[in-house]
Amino acid sequence: MTLHSQINSSESSGRLYVVATPIGNLGDITNRAQQVLSDVDWVAAEDTRHSKQLLTALGIKQTLISLHEHNEQARAEQLLQKLQAGEQGALISDAGTPLINDPGYHLVKLLRQHDIAVVPVPGVSAVITALSCAGLPTDRFSYEGFLPAKNSKRLQSLQTLENESRTMVFYESPHRLVDSLKSFLEAFGPDREAFIGRELTKKYEHFLSGNFEEIIGYFADNPDKVRGEFVLIVAGKNVTNETEADTFVDIDKMIEVLLKQQLPVKQISEIVSELTAKKKKSIYQRVLQLKEQ
Ligand code: SAM
Numbered sequence: 001m002t003l004h005s006q007i008n009s010s011e012s013s014g015r016l017y018v019v020a021t022p023i024g025n026l027g028d029i030t031n032r033a034q035q036v037l038s039d040v041d042w043v044a045a046e047d048t049r050h051s052k053q054l055l056t057a058l059g060i061k062q063t064l065i066s067l068h069e070h071n072e073q074a075r076a077e078q079l080l081q082k083l084q085a086g087e088q089g090a091l092i093s094d095a096g097t098p099l100i101n102d103p104g105y106h107l108v109k110l111l112r113q114h115d116i117a118v119v120p121v122p123g124v125s126a127v128i129t130a131l132s133c134a135g136l137p138t139d140r141f142s143y144e145g146f147l148p149a150k151n152s153k154r155l156q157s158l159q160t161l162e163n164e165s166r167t168m169v170f171y172e173s174p175h176r177l178v179d180s181l182k183s184f185l186e187a188f189g190p191d192r193e194a195f196i197g198r199e200l201t202k203k204y205e206h207f208l209s210g211n212f213e214e215i216i217g218y219f220a221d222n223p224d225k226v227r228g229e230f231v232l233i234v235a236g237k238n239v240t241n242e243t244e245a246d247t248f249v250d251i252d253k254m255i256e257v258l259l260k261q262q263l264p265v266k267q268i269s270e271i272v273s274e275l276t277a278k279k280k281k282s283i284y285q286r287v288l289q290l291k292e293q
Contacts, residue, residue, distance in 0.1 A: 026058075030123050042082070142161075167236050168236065170233075255290050259290065
């Protein structure tokens with residue numbers, strides 16, 4: 001490993017701006033994104049036809065260069081040369097933040113290796129947009145992107161996540177949504193809370209929350225709603241109950257050890273209360289119960 005240090009306030013010559021674009025609502029483009037997209041020498045885009053429409057809607061004329069998953073490695077070398085020659089460029093994807101399940105990783109990695117400034121111009125991403133309104137814990141979350149397409153691989157991959165305690169975020173396409181929900185039901189069981197954000201920021205934005213059986217039932221009754229773009233958020237495994245149960249077992253064990261030493265009930269309660277920070281009165285009751293067994 002080699003240490004690379006980049007300070008973006010310095011006027012370095014060539015630089016690449018990584019610019020987030022809207023995921024459905026044009027109004028979500030930032031002022032800074034518009035300014036940067038107008039000012040740079042060129043814009044590298046996943047689908048140049050699609051991005052041309054966006055830039056036209058924003059009143060921006062730009063030179064577009066295609067950069068997608070099939071040409072990224074070769075294109076990255078060409079863009080590196082342009083940036084080394086002092087040009088300024090921007091990278092956008094079809095929607096949201098580049099590199100978040102979109103092209104750009106190889107390019108950014110290459111530029112970092114060559115000490116070319118990479119400057120973020122942040123904005124929307126479907127993962128954060130969905131988390132912000134799901135009503136599930138957001139203090140810790142795990143972004144899982146797209147699940148494997150094949151049923152067996154998908155199930156396998158979900159089984160590795162079964163004990164994940166953080167909220168999990170998945171992207172899903174409409175034609176796999178119901179099969180995926182069935183895999184979730186099989187891997188996580190019927191009680192897990194889930195949330196679906198469909199067509200976020202668009203005209204028919206739609207939210208669903210419930211357990212997997214309820215959500216699968218909803219889509220069976222409303223097949224016309226299996227359409228558009230989806231973010232699926234799944235609650236982490238609830239570790240609270242387990243922890244309480246484990247603590248209880250530990251407390252019982254402690255009490256049993258002390259009872260074997262034939263210490264008085266009051267003294268055992270004081271020791272266990274001190275060690276566990278639990279109320280002396282409830283520990284006292286538990287010591288009496290265990291002593292009588
Ligand atoms: N780079 C994008 C981002 O920052 O969110 C993600 C690109 S990924 C190829 C496309 C997937 O993102 C869709 O299949 C869907 O799961 C999710 N997505 C994008 N826009 C969305 C929207 N408006 N509503 C719901 N999900 C969306």
